[in-house]
Amino acid sequence: MFSAVNTGGIRGMDAYPVRVEVDLSRGLPCFELVGSAGSEVKEARERVQIALKNEGMVLPVSKITVNLSPADIRKEGTGYDLPIAAGLLACMGVFHASDFLHTAFLGELALNGEVRRINGVLPIVIALKKEGMDTFLVPAENAGECAAVPGIRTVGIRSVGELLCYLKADEEERQKRFPTYERESAGQVKGSGKDFAQVYGQESVKRAAEVAAAGFHHLMLAGAPGTGKTMIAERIPDILPPMTEEEKLEVSGIYSIAGKLQTEGLMEKRPFLAPHHTVSPQAMAGGGRIPRPGLLSLAHRGILFLDEMPEFSSAVLEVLRQPMEEKRVHIDRSYGSYTYPADFMLVCAMNPCPCGYFPDRNRCNCSPADIRRYLGRISGPVLDRIDMITEAAPVAVKDLYEAREAENTAAIKQRVLEARERQQFRYQKSPYHFNGELPGSEVKKYCQPSFGGQRFLEQMSEAGQISARAFHKILRLARTTADLEGREKIEQTHLAEAVCYNSGRRRFWNQISM
Amino acid sequence: MQKIKEVQEQQPFAHWLNGVEGIGGVWARKLVEAFGTPKEVYRASEESLLAIAGSSRLAGLLAAQKREVYKEYEEMDQEGILFLPYYHPEYPKRLLQIPDSPFGIYVKGKPPRDGERSIAIVGARNCSAYGRYVADAFARVFAREGVCVISGMAKGIDGVAQGGALAAGGSTYAVLGCGVDVCYPACHGTLYEKICASGGVLSTYPPKTAPSPRYFPPRNRIISGLSDAVLVVEAKQKSGTLITVDMALEQGREVYAVPGRITDRLSDGCNWLLVQGAGAALSPAQVLRELSETVWRNHQPDGCKAGAMTLGESTAGAGRVIGKATGEIDRQERALLSLLDFYPISVEQIYMMAQREKLLCALALPQLMELLWRLVVKGFVMDEGGYYGLKKPI
Structure with a gap:
């Protein structure tokens, strides 16, 4: 007796369809599982047998062979329990597998017959939908993410009993007992309760944060301790433009694979990750024997915030290089290579020297060698990919009290959204989303300043010792400041502002060479 | 020790004596005075050295006597390094006047001239x-x-x-x-x-x-x-x-x-x-x-520059000369200049000051930045890595 049911597996970021073939034949009673199954997949034999027994189903005394096809791809994860159980039930004649050609099964079984959540449901569902599947039997806890994929029927399953119920029932009863899971419409995304209005002073740094958020530019905040670097960085996620549906699915897919997706369904807010500086390079890039997405990928389309950046190990900081350039992480293993997306906005904060007060010579006692060593921890290539290096200068207490009412997050977000719309329109026919993503070769095409602006930029670079290297960064930033103002032409104001966001590099990194 | 030729002949030994372990300027000089020339110090017997330099300095001298004097000197000579012992005519006279004046001095390039201020x-x-x-x-x-x-x-x-x-x-x-x-x-x-x-x-x-x-x-x-x-x-x-x-x-x-x-x-x-x-x-x-x-x-004036004291203009104001810059400035730029000092301050501080002084209040940060850079371009203001101050004289 032979039967086959559909399921899917994950390899790196890619999902692929898997057919679970089950055969009962005469011979010595045994339970074989073949098809490049990993150790946790092999354990499915025990879980399935016992779960079925505890639901009152006794396996026939015969030679049971399960094959996971295609047999040459290594299978990982626990999602094969439910399809194996379904395949066995079909072989035992409980239902006709031919009735379920367009149904996919996913889920892990507990010994008492319960169905438990698994990782990676969302990308599998998306991939199987492309293969023509229209009904998905998934663990009830994963139903939310599954239902986020439009145009399919999602059935949340709690136990083997429910599975049996579903399989045996006729269409009418099914519709009644197992209505398609409706995802609760995502309400207003909750803010963090942190508002820019709570930050007094540091107007220039707040403005820098706004520009960074509008153009998705990497931002570094350098400055003495207690100047509000962290406070401002924590408020950036709230002014970022919301994710598009496409982005939501993309980000949720990564979180699904990493097993970090909440039961409500998709990720509604852009990720904000702030790892501690003791994080390991593997945790950052992703890895493990079976690679999993690391923090860089979990920050995809969101913010990766590195507080006290020079305190991170140099290995971790070097890991940033490739993703900042290619927007993805590449991991190679002996049995294959994996690629995870990692298009994040880097926000980092740092003191300019070990004591934190450089270049204020009245307070800083660090020797030039100390400072060079400290600043040098951030390697040239990483530094080179950060468009904005802004100083958060110490704020006088007097200024804090005299500061007028600061602008709140909502007002800033409004401007960011408008700038975002302009970018969306501009890049609709190109692979880019934000100004910050433009490679040097495209800067000329999209960031051409007006005639007066061009002349002013040349004059500024002469007067202010701005290196030719910084030109692309300045033009990209000027594009964003112009977008924020709602202008298509890049004018003097926009360029002057962009030059100011380059000042930290001159202040800290150029000064140490003297 | 007066003739140049003789001084030249003694050069390798003078360099040698200057490098002897445990012999400072004072003792090198004493040894030269006692033996007549550095060469004689190099050739001196153990007994005579002991008599003059004492036991504590003897070991260093004896060890140094084994070194290859000419080779070391030639190597140095080829690199264009001069050695000027205190009796050398080019030895800076000013150094002879100071307490604990050095036995000799190495020079790469030219030695300072005595007449030079x-x-x-x-x-x-x-x-x-x-x-x-x-x-x-x-x-x-x-x-x-x-x-x-x-x-x-x-x-x-x-x-x-x-x-x-x-x-x-x-x-x-x-x-x-x-x-x-x-x-x-x-x-x-x-x-x-x-x-x-x-x-x-x-x-x-x-x-x-x-x-x-x-x-x-x-x-x-x-x-x-x-x-x-x-x-x-x-x-x-x-x-x-x-x-x-x-x-x-x-x-x-x-x-x-x-x-x-x-x-x-x-x-x-x-x-x-x-x-x-x-x-x-x-x-x-x-x-x-x-x-x-x-x-x-x-x-x-020894011919290096004629009319040494032509201070004229630069004497005026003793340093408090505001740099002359080019170009017209408008009302806003003038207001901004009034906020600045020679001591550079950050954009943040300038913005705060403008708020406090009720000057340029209506100006948002981007416009303030533009104004600042206009002044930088015109040469009134210096940019020091995001800090701005009035351009200094000279």
């Missing part, structure tokens, strides 16, 4: 932008007036001053705490080359000697010894710069200090020197004028 500019390595500016400005004026600048080629004030002197086309001499063929600090490679070409690098330590903290205080006495006056630009209360000042006072050199703000720790040393009676250096012209009335009263 010279001022040492010294100060902190971790200097501020103010100190850097002042050192550069003073050195340039000194160089233009034909006064050579002597310093230690260290990071900070020393290097900036020597760089300024070179940029103005003057000559400058660096006294190192290591061999003259060792560039320390290494980041001053270009400066080192330039100093070798236009002036000279000097040291009392044999070539290839690596820098060591204990070598620096003795080299400070050479810096002050070679100069007519010592100008301290920035120094903390406890610093190596003040050692140079102590040496200078001991040697009877004039000491000038650049006053600083009493809130700046980097100016504490200078301000303290002023309290102690050092001359206040308010502008290069004033320092030059005062020196020409005292130390250089009998100075004969």
Whole structure:
């Protein structure tokens, strides 16, 4: 007796369809599982047998062979329990597998017959939908993410009993007992309760944060301790433009694979990750024997915030290089290579020297060698990919009290959204989303300043010792400041502002060479 | 020891004697006086050395007698390094006058000439932008007036001053705490080359000697010894710069200090020197004028630059000259200029001040930044890595 049911597996970021073939034949009673199954997949034999027994189903005394096809791809994860159980039930004649050609099964079984959540449901569902599947039997806890994929029927399953119920029932009863899971419409995304209005002073740094958020530019905040670097960085996620549906699915897919997706369904807010500086390079890039997405990928389309950046190990900081350039992480293993997306906005904060007060010579006692060593921890290539290096200068207490009412997050977000719309329109026919993503070769095409602006930029670079290297960064930033103002032409104001966001590099990194 | 030829013949041995372990300037001199020439010291028997130098110095001398004198000297000679022992006609006369005058001095480039007026500019390595500016400005004026600048080629004030002197086309001499063929600090490679070409690098330590903290205080006495006056630009209360000042006072050199703000720790040393009676250096012209009335009263311009004291305009205002910039400025730009000072401040601070003073209130940050850069382009304002201040004179 032979039967086959559909399921899917994950390899790196890619999902692929898997057919679970089950055969009962005469011979010595045994339970074989073949098809490049990993150790946790092999354990499915025990879980399935016992779960079925505890639901009152006794396996026939015969030679049971399960094959996971295609047999040459290594299978990982626990999602094969439910399809194996379904395949066995079909072989035992409980239902006709031919009735379920367009149904996919996913889920892990507990010994008492319960169905438990698994990782990676969302990308599998998306991939199987492309293969023509229209009904998905998934663990009830994963139903939310599954239902986020439009145009399919999602059935949340709690136990083997429910599975049996579903399989045996006729269409009418099914519709009644197992209505398609409706995802609760995502309400207003909750803010963090942190508002820019709570930050007094540091107007220039707040403005820098706004520009960074509008153009998705990497931002570094350098400055003495207690100047509000962290406070401002924590408020950036709230002014970022919301994710598009496409982005939501993309980000949720990564979180699904990493097993970090909440039961409500998709990720509604852009990720904000702030790892501690003791994080390991593997945790950052992703890895493990079976690679999993690391923090860089979990920050995809969101913010990766590195507080006290020079305190991170140099290995971790070097890991940033490739993703900042290619927007993805590449991991190679002996049995294959994996690629995870990692298009994040880097926000980092740092003191300019070990004591934190450089270049204020009245307070800083660090020797030039100390400072060079400290600043040098951030390697040239990483530094080179950060468009904005802004100083958060110490704020006088007097200024804090005299500061007028600061602008709140909502007002800033409004401007960011408008700038975002302009970018969306501009890049609709190109692979880019934000100004910050433009490679040097495209800067000329999209960031051409007006005639007066061009002349002013040349004059500024002469007067202010701005290196030719910084030109692309300045033009990209000027594009964003112009977008924020709602202008298509890049004018003097926009360029002057962009030059100011380059000042930290001159202040800290150029000064140490003297 | 008078004839040049004889001096030349003795050179390898003089270099040898200067490098003997355990023999300092005083003893080297005593040995030469006792034996007649360095060559005789090299050839002296153990007994005679013991009789003169004593047992404690004997071992070093005996060990050194085994070295290859000519080879070492030739190597040095090929690299263009001179050795000037105290009896050498080119040995700087100023050094003969100082206590504990060195036995000899190595020179890469030219040795300082005795008739040349010279001022040492010294100060902190971790200097501020103010100190850097002042050192550069003073050195340039000194160089233009034909006064050579002597310093230690260290990071900070020393290097900036020597760089300024070179940029103005003057000559400058660096006294190192290591061999003259060792560039320390290494980041001053270009400066080192330039100093070798236009002036000279000097040291009392044999070539290839690596820098060591204990070598620096003795080299400070050479810096002050070679100069007519010592100008301290920035120094903390406890610093190596003040050692140079102590040496200078001991040697009877004039000491000038650049006053600083009493809130700046980097100016504490200078301000303290002023309290102690050092001359206040308010502008290069004033320092030059005062020196020409005292130390250089009998100075004969030796052809290096004619009309030495053409101070004229630069005397006016003693440093408080606002830089002349080009271009028209409008009302907004003028208002912004009124907020700025020579001491650079950040955009944030300027914005806050504008709010407080109710000037340019209506201006948002981007417009303020544009205004600032317009003034930078026009030459009224200096950008120092995101900090803006009025452009300084000179």
